[in-house]
Amino acid sequence: MAGKAERMTGARAFVECLYRENVEIIFGYPGGVLLPIYDELYDAHLYHLLVRHEQAAVHAAEGYARATGKVGVCLATSGPGATNLVTGIANAYMDSVPMVAFTGQVPSSMLGNDAFQEADITGITMPITKHNYLVQDVKDLPRIIKEAFHIASTGRPGPVLVDIPKDITTDELDFVYPDTVELRGYKPTFKGNVQQIKRAASVLKGSKRPVIYAGGGVIGSEASKELLAFAEKIKAPVTTTLTGIGGFPNDNELYLGMPGMHGTKYANYAIQESDVLIAVGVRFDDRVIGKATSFAPNAKVIHIDIDPAEISKIIKVDVPIVGDAKHILASLIDHVSECNTKDWLDKIATWKRDFPLFYVNRDDVIKPQYILEQINEVCPDAIIVTEVGQHQMWAAQYFKYKEPRTFISSGGLGTMGYGFPAAIGAKLGRPDKIVVDVSGDGSFQMNSQEMATIVQNNIPIIIAIFNNGYLGMVRQWQALFFEHRYSHTTIENSVDFVKLAEAYGAMGIRVTKPSEVKAAIEKAVEANGPVLIDFIIEREENVSPMVPAGAAINEILDLEDIQ
Amino acid sequence: MRHTLAVLVENKYGVLARVSGLFSRRGFNIDSLAVGITEDPTISRMTIIVSGDDHVLEQVMKQLNKLIDVIRVIDLSSEEFVERELALIKVNADANNRAEIIQIVDIFRARIIDVASKSVTIEVTGDIEKIKAIQTLLKPFGIKEMARTGIVALKRGSKSL
Numbered sequence: 001m002a003g004k005a006e007r008m009t010g011a012r013a014f015v016e017c018l019y020r021e022n023v024e025i026i027f028g029y030p031g032g033v034l035l036p037i038y039d040e041l042y043d044a045h046l047y048h049l050l051v052r053h054e055q056a057a058v059h060a061a062e063g064y065a066r067a068t069g070k071v072g073v074c075l076a077t078s079g080p081g082a083t084n085l086v087t088g089i090a091n092a093y094m095d096s097v098p099m100v101a102f103t104g105q106v107p108s109s110m111l112g113n114d115a116f117q118e119a120d121i122t123g124i125t126m127p128i129t130k131h132n133y134l135v136q137d138v139k140d141l142p143r144i145i146k147e148a149f150h151i152a153s154t155g156r157p158g159p160v161l162v163d164i165p166k167d168i169t170t171d172e173l174d175f176v177y178p179d180t181v182e183l184r185g186y187k188p189t190f191k192g193n194v195q196q197i198k199r200a201a202s203v204l205k206g207s208k209r210p211v212i213y214a215g216g217g218v219i220g221s222e223a224s225k226e227l228l229a230f231a232e233k234i235k236a237p238v239t240t241t242l243t244g245i246g247g248f249p250n251d252n253e254l255y256l257g258m259p260g261m262h263g264t265k266y267a268n269y270a271i272q273e274s275d276v277l278i279a280v281g282v283r284f285d286d287r288v289i290g291k292a293t294s295f296a297p298n299a300k301v302i303h304i305d306i307d308p309a310e311i312s313k314i315i316k317v318d319v320p321i322v323g324d325a326k327h328i329l330a331s332l333i334d335h336v337s338e339c340n341t342k343d344w345l346d347k348i349a350t351w352k353r354d355f356p357l358f359y360v361n362r363d364d365v366i367k368p369q370y371i372l373e374q375i376n377e378v379c380p381d382a383i384i385v386t387e388v389g390q391h392q393m394w395a396a397q398y399f400k401y402k403e404p405r406t407f408i409s410s411g412g413l414g415t416m417g418y419g420f421p422a423a424i425g426a427k428l429g430r431p432d433k434i435v436v437d438v439s440g441d442g443s444f445q446m447n448s449q450e451m452a453t454i455v456q457n458n459i460p461i462i463i464a465i466f467n468n469g470y471l472g473m474v475r476q477w478q479a480l481f482f483e484h485r486y487s488h489t490t491i492e493n494s495v496d497f498v499k500l501a502e503a504y505g506a507m508g509i510r511v512t513k514p515s516e517v518k519a520a521i522e523k524a525v526e527a528n529g530p531v532l533i534d535f536i537i538e539r540e541e542n543v544s545p546m547v548p549a550g551a552a553i554n555e556i557l558d559l560e561d562i563q
Numbered sequence: 564m565r566h567t568l569a570v571l572v573e574n575k576y577g578v579l580a581r582v583s584g585l586f587s588r589r590g591f592n593i594d595s596l597a598v599g600i601t602e603d604p605t606i607s608r609m610t611i612i613v614s615g616d617d618h619v620l621e622q623v624m625k626q627l628n629k630l631i632d633v634i635r636v637i638d639l640s641s642e643e644f645v646e647r648e649l650a651l652i653k654v655n656a657d658a659n660n661r662a663e664i665i666q667i668v669d670i671f672r673a674r675i676i677d678v679a680s681k682s683v684t685i686e687v688t689g690d691i692e693k694i695k696a697i698q699t700l701l702k703p704f705g706i707k708e709m710a711r712t713g714i715v716a717l718k719r720g721s722k723s724l
């Protein structure tokens with residue numbers, strides 16, 4: 001539709017573009033060069049959430065994207081505002097999350113002069129964005145924004161940054177939003193090659209010990225239904241990586257839990273003994289595969305992925321299928337029949353019985369795993385968002401996820417301070433869901449200022465701090481590999497978290513006894529507002545089982561026994 | 564193994580940084596890089612010479628293809644191709660040895676494009692070996708300065724990319 005072009009400023013066009021992309025929420029923080037854009041946002045028909053630190057804006061945009069499947073949008077000013085986005089952009093890049101980050105920039109005429117609050121943010125973010133733009137002419141703004149959303153959300157999703165010099169926001173253009181995108185260098189493969197799909201089916205035909213290893217690509221391509229149908233058709237067990245959690249119902253008997261460093265023993269054993277490994281939307285991360293040369297030594301590997309660069313990057317793949325996981329699984333289903341896996345599933349059942357995930361509960365001190373079981377009891381349909389550390393691994397192990405987009409965690413980058421702002425984004429994207437930030441006492445302090453944001457905007461989030469007085473995950477490694485020399489990992493008595501919550505005007509609850517855990521969670525759910533629960537947990541609990549870094553994934557330590 | 568890559572890219576700011584960044588991030592050394600506009604002014608062509616392990620090269624090519632501004636990537640070394648480089652070499656020269664230098668220049672079908680009282684500047688075109696050879700022969704006279712364009716290459720025959 002080539003409607004009549006309306007004359008307007010770049011700032012006005014910016015808002016118009018967001019309307020055309022159906023953006024409903026934007027996470028941001030203003031600054032000098034953004035004044036014209038913020039003036040337009042003053043009465044725009046979209047929700048702008050004012051955070052307290054730009055890092056929170058970018059993580060919140062990511063949490064929103066992961067909870068909804070839509071593109072997350074954030075906005076920061078030039079210089080320090082832009083550089084404060086860097087960690088979050090890198091996080092979204094590592095975990096392939098669709099995002100468009102907008103930054104203000106000094107006026108074009110001052111670029112390169114070390115002007116006040118100038119930072120070369122397109123240069124800085126080149127290796128951590130799928131693509132980025134510096135807008136040089138206001139006439140290009142609509143096309144660039146259209147392309148940014150297209151690139152962020154198609155193919156292998158990822159963050160795109162658009163840097164907008166101040167003069168661009170005040171210059172005028174005849175606004176027309178393009179209907180289509182013309183990018184001759186960007187044509188992601190969507191449909192899988194039929195020949196390859198047939199080859200995969202023939203490799204699967206004689207398989208007696210197949211394992212499906214599924215990751216974030218299953219969530220990203222909305223392929224969980226197809227994954228379930230495929231697994232049930234061939235009768236193969238399924239393991240999901242940290243970013244794939246929720247992609248397969250955890251209560252299904254074919255489910256193996258998470259693989260890798262803190263995965264279940266039976267997932268790791270199954271991979272190691274598999275004869276065919278069907279890898280779907282995964283990138284063979286070192287935290288999953290351990291020692292690459294010993295990974296799945298007897299398996300023929302089928303790899304389904306949207307990104308050709310992931311094929312044979314780490315592990316030699318026998319049958320690559322490049323394309324969209326949902327589409328490929330759907331057509332693979334038509335080419336396969338049930339595998340003879342009865343003995344295999346029996347063997348796995350024995351492993352599950354002999355080597356379950358376990359912890360020794362106590363009634364005098366709170367075990368972190370117990371808290372997760374209780375959260376699962378009280379709000380089984382919640383979205384669990386995590387920070388990074390031991391609590392993150394327990395959240396991956398002990399909550400039963402039933403649907404995609406209910407577990408949101410920083411996988412590839414492992415960013416402490418991610419969870420709380422990501423939970424804000426998730427809650428705004430899914431207001432119907434209870435959202436719990438499973439947090440550590442260390443991680444929470446990296447973005448605790450966002451308490452102000454959730455209180456001011458009355459965003460109901462439950463922050464569950466797993467308070468062990470330690471940078472626990474690092475302490476665990478020090479205990480295991482550095483003779484318990486706890487160098488700079490003790491953070492006890494950092495702050496009274498309950499009083500901190502109250503100071504912001506939120507509800508704070510301290511829980512010191514196992515018997516109080518459930519009631520506290522119930523109270524937090526009922527409050528339906530910003531609540532922080534400070535769970536004082538067993539200080540030196542270890543995450544178990546554990547495959548030491550660089551070992552084969554069947555060389556597993558049982559840390560629960562050591563204690 | 565030495566590879567000659569032809570990379571067609573959008574003729575836009577920042578593309579060279581994107582491409583070279585990809586190599587440096589992977590610790591992959593570029594032996595030669597030449598960039599110029601093509602018959603289509605919106606497209607630039609980069610000719611990149613790299614030597615390295617095939618697995619790493621495959622990754623680099625895939626990563627290059629992922630760049631939005633990269634339109635095509637071809638490893639010319641997998642087929643018949645022609646390659647040329649131009650070098651300018653300033654050599655010490657005086658009345659005593661100028662004739663000898665001119666002889667070398669003639670043998671290599673190079674040209675003298677500037678003469679001064681104590682030096683001559685030579686223009687030579689050829690593949691890597693030829694440039695290396697003339698450089699070796701000129702060395703005893705004393706090479707004062709040398710500038711090279713980097714190699715450019717095309718497929719042999721009537722087919723284009």
Ligand SMILES: Cc1ncc(C[n+]2csc(CCOP(=O)(O)OP(=O)(O)O)c2C)c(N)n1
Pocket residue numbers: 387388389390391392414415416417439440441442443444466468470471472473474
């Ligand atoms: C930004 C950042 N800095 C440092 C680290 C390294 N690191 C990983 S886990 C961890 C400790 C986390 O402590 P806490 O949040 O209390 O969680 P716990 O392990 O105690 O559950 C640290 C320091 C990191 N992942 N991210």
Ligand SMILES: [Mg+2]
Pocket residue numbers: 389440441442466467468469470471472
């Ligand atoms: Mg801690």
